[in-house]
Amino acid sequence: MVHRVWSRLFTVGLLASLVLAGCGAAAPTATPELPPASASIQLSWFHSIEFAGVYEALNQGYASQNKLDLTIKEGGITADGAYIDPVTEVQSGNAEFGIAGADVLLRARAAGSPLVAIAAIYQRSPVALVSLKDSNVLKPADLAGKTIGIAPPDTTVYISYRALLESEQVDPATITEVPVLPQSSVDDLFSGKIDVLHAFITHEATQARARDASVNVLLLSDYGIDIYSIDIYSNVIFTTESMIAEHPETVQAFINALTKGLTWAVDHPEDAAKHVVETYGATMAPPIQALQDEGMLASVPLIRPAGSQPGMMNAKIWDNTEQVLLSQKLIDKPLDVAKAYTLTFLNSVYGQ
């Protein structure tokens, strides 16, 4: 038995050395292969088409092509009502990568967390205000006197909304803000409990449109002259400074896979939506499941805006975000924003 094992090992070794010799002869300048790395990414919310690019990085085999054993961790709210905070998860080492709004990231950095954004899923803000046609909310000024169902105050959506009010000089005092639950917010709009709803154009706006095509959707990034435009990245992918310093190849492998996954998703939006429903549909409410397709189509211009590449980030938008946070006094002093994100890995993908 032992003998047989040894002889088998010998055979295998011989074959391997032959193969290696062959490879060596064929590609003498081949760089040494990197050992496969494993990494996980903590999503910022429940599974949805928002993360289609991440799923496709896995589905289409881009992660394994880049020798990355990628694990995707669903986010959202736990049974006991706690938000699964990607910042905490990444800081504590539970995940190598996380997803969060640019505002969240800057505030974490201001608080001393060495987090760095490495790519953006949505390059344009998906944040919108949805209202029924009768409410006649066509421009920010029309918000005065309305009841608005708001996202929790610390979220990107809320900060963007406050930035809109400030930029368009709408007095917050004229608005009634009502907290709503994510799963019932659209119902609240149609039941008349609220006049206006904070929404992602890819999610709640799509749901509302599906119920009544005449709803008005006011896109926040259409406004904001003094602060460029209200375009706070709502889902940047970040990691830690130490990860970048110690495992740049893993970060690069992840970005390679992610950008390809994002590209695949926007190249095949219907298929990407189908994959999301197939893989995660069980946890979705049927009407939401049915709207993944529209949601994905709505997210295409966000993931790949005209003139940009999937994953790319823009310095102006980062600067804007800092301005918004400063003006809302969410950070008390200016940051070195350029350290909060890096284009190194993206530029390596796109050859810049």
Place this chain on the structure above:
Amino acid sequence: MANNQSSAAVDPAPESEPLGPLPIWQQIRWGMILTLLLVALLPLVGVELLTLVLTSRQSYNHVYNQLQSVSQLKANQIEHWLGDSQLVLEVLATGPFEASLANLTQTPDDPQLEQLVSTALTSVASAHDIIPGANLNFTELFLFTPEGRVIASSEPVQVGKVVRTQPYFDASLTDSFIQPPYYAVGSGELTMVVTRPIRDASNQVVAVLAGRLDLTVLANLMLERSGLGASGETYLVSLESSYLLTPSRFEGYSLNQSYHSQGIDAALRGEAGSGVYMNYQSPPEQVLGVYRWVPELQAGLIAEVEATEAFAGSRRAANYSLGFAAGIGALVIVLALLISSYLSKPIAALTDGARRVAEGELDQLVTVHAHNELGVLSRVFNTMTEQLRLNQAQLEQRVAERTAELEHSLTERNRILDELQDSLTAREQLKETVRSLSMPVVAVHDAIIVMPLIGEIDAARAGMLARSLMDGINEHRARIALIDVTGVPLIDSAVAEALLTMMRAAQLLGTHSVLVGVRPEIAQSLLMLDVDLSSVDTRSDLKSGIQYALELLMRRNQG
């Protein structure tokens, strides 16, 4: 003779095979069929292939030219459409509205002025005849400041929005610009914008006039299928996303999807050309496509016709030609069969006839109804066979006659032989009679016998004499035998020996022999012989012999 020749010609090796039926590949019939088919069908196939290649080439060229001109036409239409839209902006910027625009740029927040300009833009945007003959529509005309805020628009809701993050914004501040189609954030709609900067006296850009183009015009333009046949289509594919910019004419192909094909990819690489390839559909359809790059749209313009339709004409021609060729081919095959059987049947019949003749059946005639050499050959063959048969018949007759003759002579000979045998037997009998007659043994007294010898005595007769004497002695219980040689003409030594032997033999039986009748001349000759006759009693004649015998008898009886 014929056998030997054919075996030598066909197969020199073994002699057992050549008479049997030949394997199919050695038969003249099939050789002839194959040759005829090759001779007739090869050129036919060649001509057919050439025809097919030429017609398909011709049909390719025809369709290619058609697609090329359609593609050129569409490209021209796009160019005109964009040129006309830019012209509208030009007219707005330099025409009667110029002053209002200039005023608005100075006081952007003046609601009255904004209203005035917006109304003007609205009327222009909805006007169809602003440029005669132009198929032109704007979904929105708007004016924005260099900071990016919309200060007037044909769509009131748009006033106050910022366009700084719009893809056309930076380029719009330097010169007239055409923003290729892109998907707008929020509406998610395909959008295309043309812009024209408005400058003040010091050439500073004070505002930008922009028009959002109605892309249904572009879609209709591409969907217009004149000159494209039943399956033809023209469409635009965007460089950035490989999405369709204008709808597919086929169901189930949404705009928002990346599409690829040889034509699409080549066009998006900035190439112009044509080819037969599989199109973007799933499952892909083979098409003949002409593609070109449209820089203004950053898009590929593709004109395609399904290959089945593109080559339908040539295929029809090919079908006719193939049908015709098949007809001729069938005819050739039938003719080949007929000709080969016309030629090979007599040969087979002749071969068969020859084989049977070789096997000896000479009464078989070959029936060949041909007026050519084969007919002659078969007649000659028949004549030859007939001649052969006649010759053989004659030969057989002659043999029969000869046999009869021989049989006849044989019986004759046998008869003669029998006769001879009979006569021989008769002679023998006669001889025996004579012999017995010449050798009598006569008893003259109780114990005395006389044996008179007459004629010549040879060795055979001497033996018989001895036997006769012994028989006589036994029969007559003779004591004395008188051998009378009076009748013997000559006694030679052999006869003398025989006589002596005979007499000694008689002596052994107790009979005393006396030679009588010895004539003087015999005695003389006996003396001349070297024979001891001393012991022999002799007497001159029979009478004295008998006397002597009687004396002897008496003496013995007394004694």
